[in-house]
Each structure stands twice: as structure tokens, then as C-alpha cells.
Amino acid sequence: MIERVTVAVDGGPASDAAVEWVIHRTRSTKLALDIVAAVGLDSELPTGAESHFRTPFEDALERAKTRVRAAVPGLAVTTTILRGLPHDALITAGLRSDLLVIGTNKTSPIAGILHGTLALKVAGQSSCITVVIPVNWAPGTGQVVAGWTNDPTSEQALDFAAAEASGSKVGVMIVHTWTAAPTSAGTPAAIVDEIMTTNDLLLASAAYRVETAYPNLSVTQALHPGSAAVAIVRAARGASLVVVGSRGRGAIAGFFLGSVSHDVLLNMPAPVAVVPKWDAPVDVYPEILDEDF
Missing domain, CATH: 3.40.50.620 (HUPs)
Structure with a gap:
């Protein structure tokens, strides 16, 4: 069985940690990966003569895809731009996933209120298993x-x-x-x-x-x-x-x-x-x- 994994990226260090966690997971699990970026309703994408330029969202997706393919050649990887409220978009993406992976910048219990809210909301409503990765994550052999x-x-x-x-x-x-x-x-x-x-x-x-x-x-x-x-x-x-x-x-x-x-x-x-x-x-x-x- 191939596990369907969705990882959310925004180009920041927390989403980089989430991508690295997924790469590490491929050592023990066969998976197909969809890398997604949630674009808020108030975000404007280039149109007209500027539409051939990559947006920051596309840059984040491309950078993550390049990193994954370099680390795991042959892995099935797709990229998707999601439009809508970030937590709603990720919850919807989770409907077609076995695992939804999100990075968080939360660095302390107090900071968690400010920086961990998206992960809290998504984990609270997701229909699939949600894995939240701290920004300072590194591979380990703990239980x-x-x-x-x-x-x-x-x-x-x-x-x-x-x-x-x-x-x-x-x-x-x-x-x-x-x-x-x-x-x-x-x-x-x-x-x-x-x-x-x-x-x-x-x-x-x-x-x-x-x-x-x-x-x-x-x-x-x-x-x-x-x-x-x-x-x-x-x-x-x-x-x-x-x-x-x-x-x-x-x-x-x-x-x-x-x-x-x-x-x-x-x-x-x-x-x-x-x-x-x-x-x-x-x-x-x-x-x-x-x-x-």
C-alpha cells in the first residue's frame, strides 16, 4: 500500500522542517507526495504581462519539489496551489490524504498561541492524521x-x-x-x-x-x-x-x-x-x- 502524504509549504523554515520530515519518512514508508501551498483569498496572483513570473507560492513549491526529488529520486511528487482560508484549504486537501504534514514556528508554550494556531485548527478538523513538525526538528532514534x-x-x-x-x-x-x-x-x-x-x-x-x-x-x-x-x-x-x-x-x-x-x-x-x-x-x-x- 502506498501512503498518500500532503505537506504544506510556505517557503519558511518551519515548512522546510516538514519537508525534511517527509523525506526522512520515505526510508520506512512507501508514499506518494503532494506538496501544497495555501494562498489566502486576499493574495493577488500576477496577471497579464507579469503572469509568466513565478509567484512566491510557486517558488516555495518548486524549491520543495526540487529538494524532495534530489533526496528521493523516483518518488511520485505533485505540487498544488490551494486557494481559500489556509486552514479550510488544508483540511480539504486532507480529504484525499492519509497523512497531512504541517510545520510550525512554535518555540515555546507562549509562542504557541501566536504561531501554532493554524496547526491547532487543522488538526482539530482534519479527517486524516495530522502531523505537526517543530521548526527545530532533526532526525532521531528516540521511541x-x-x-x-x-x-x-x-x-x-x-x-x-x-x-x-x-x-x-x-x-x-x-x-x-x-x-x-x-x-x-x-x-x-x-x-x-x-x-x-x-x-x-x-x-x-x-x-x-x-x-x-x-x-x-x-x-x-x-x-x-x-x-x-x-x-x-x-x-x-x-x-x-x-x-x-x-x-x-x-x-x-x-x-x-x-x-x-x-x-x-x-x-x-x-x-x-x-x-x-x-x-x-x-x-x-x-x-x-x-x-x-
Whole structure:
């Protein structure tokens, strides 16, 4: 099977990192690549006598295509200019893709609010897996870290994480967290122990499922109390990839991505793959506008 990958470029260092990540991926995955540039509705393309000049968007596409073909001769590569609001255009491109890859200039949790918004919006609504690549990405041999909880979306994310780890010949760590109750400080010790034991069994069951499917894969487990996002980010230091599921709930019920995937993307310990909830599209957060990124 050939994986259909779409990578977004704008000529900047973040999109260069995204292209390099895709090139690195070709070492373990057979893929066909579409390099896209999203042109905003207010951007004017040359017409008339100037129409034979290449636009900055075309320059970015051509430079990326040249880089890919030099690194991976024979790879099927196409280029596409998308018109429309950037996040809508990329979400639409994702409809024909297995993987949508976006670079981000986010360099700190604070900077993430300003520079990571496009990635947050796309990951929140994309119907395919979205991989967000930090601008400072470099190839590594770290393990794949999967954030997991006992629900179908997390199971899909774990399946993807295990396949990625197996293909890259690295290990996978499954991170699961638990909380006793909203007033956990007053929760009886016996109940806390029971909750810990139950969650430990659930995590062990998830690990066993992966080990059965991938007998040669090194699988480790990490069970922590408290915030899932904090536990995932801490575990992912030095990781080659972080995989989380998106359980987006809309603006009223919570973050448009779900709080865990949202917070992991704002802290970017490594490339982050967001696996969508397959049964329904996710509503984008209405108060985040294109001007925000």
C-alpha cells in the first residue's frame, strides 16, 4: 500500500522542517507526495504581462519539489496551489490524504498561541492524521510515545503509534494517567488503590494488545497520576514522535481538539501526530481567526 502524504509549504523554515520530515519518512514508508501551498483569498496572483513570473507560492513549491526529488529520486511528487482560508484549504486537501504534514514556528508554550494556531485548527478538523513538525526538528532514534486512555480514539492512536514504531525499528511507550476524584485529597486510600489497580490493568491490556500484534516491538508502560498532557510531554523528551487522539468537543464543551491534544501541541516535545475521531468531524474553535497565526 502506498501512503498518500500532503505537506504544506510556505517557503519558511518551519515548512522546510516538514519537508525534511517527509523525506526522512520515505526510508520506512512507501508514499506518494503532494506538496501544497495555501494562498489566502486576499493574495493577488500576477496577471497579464507579469503572469509568466513565478509567484512566491510557486517558488516555495518548486524549491520543495526540487529538494524532495534530489533526496528521493523516483518518488511520485505533485505540487498544488490551494486557494481559500489556509486552514479550510488544508483540511480539504486532507480529504484525499492519509497523512497531512504541517510545520510550525512554535518555540515555546507562549509562542504557541501566536504561531501554532493554524496547526491547532487543522488538526482539530482534519479527517486524516495530522502531523505537526517543530521548526527545530532533526532526525532521531528516540521511541514513539503514545498518549492512551480507554476509548476508541485512543485505541486508533495507539495502533498508529505501534505501526510507526515498528516501521522505524524503535520502541513504543504507552502513557496513561489517572485521577481519583475532583476532591482527590480527601479520597480514602482504599479507593485510590482500587483506581490505580484498575488503571494499571487497563494499561497492561493495551500493552498486551500491541505486543500481540507486533511481537518484535519493545513496548513500555507509564502510568501516572494527574494531567495527561504533562505526563505525555515529560515522557516525550527525546522521542521521535508523539501520538495523541483528538476527542474534539467544540468550543462550548471544551477545547476544539480536546484538552490533551491541544496542550501537547502547545508544548511540542517532538513531532506530534494527531489521530482524528473517525466517526464525526470536529468543530473548529470559532474565536480563533486566521489573523491569529
